[in-house]
């Protein structure tokens with residue numbers, strides 16, 4: 001579905017052209033094959049943390065979120081949850097939403113429909129029993145998705161959630177720059193992608209960053225509130241404003 005020619009064409013269109021093409025494609029494709037990219041909520045924005053739990057970051061992050069009276073969505077890796085079940089339990093007990101980011105951060109685009117379905121059902125079932133909470137949402141690692149892996153997720157009863165704003169928090173920069181990028185792309189009803197931990201990518205190696213992720217979370221919450229959006233979970237936003245879907249396919 002996604003070929004090198006597609007990426008060349010995408011570059012040539014530029015941002016305005018890409019937006020028009022996306023709107024046209026979404027009008028046809030998103031009702032059938034759409035991933036949740038944002039919601040219709042206007043006074044709330046979802047903050048999401050991927051790749052955890054992490055023994056150093058998660059406990060401090062939970063403290064910061066409790067101080068700010070904020071609940072978020074955690075797209076966790078089952079492999080990490082298995083290593084640190086007590087951290088997963090603490091995230092869930094604090095009222096945050098537990099969602100699936102996969103078992104081992106592998107690209108489902110490489111598994112085919114049957115393989116992806118088997119992988120997702122096993123990962124979802126294990127996560128639900130570790131968290132003792134229902135799991136409804138799935139975010140594909142790297143945002144990598146094929147039509148087959150999308151259909152496998154839906155067949156497994158999972159709603160695919162991507163993002164509308166991205167702080168690029170796997171690139172080592174100052175915390176101010178990271179927070180500015182994240183908030184600049186955000187709007188009411190938006191879904192912001194952040195990481196509590198960075199899983200090494202076999203294609204590109206392990207990203208290392210030195211900024212403080214707890215400081216990042218505090219600043220993002222304060223910045224969202226300054227702009228008039230109360231941070232919340234994906235589930236709250238979907239229930240408030242309904243999902244906004246897009247055709248999201250990447251290799």
Ligand SMILES: [Zn+2]
Nearest residue numbers: 050051141142
């Ligand atoms: Zn990830």
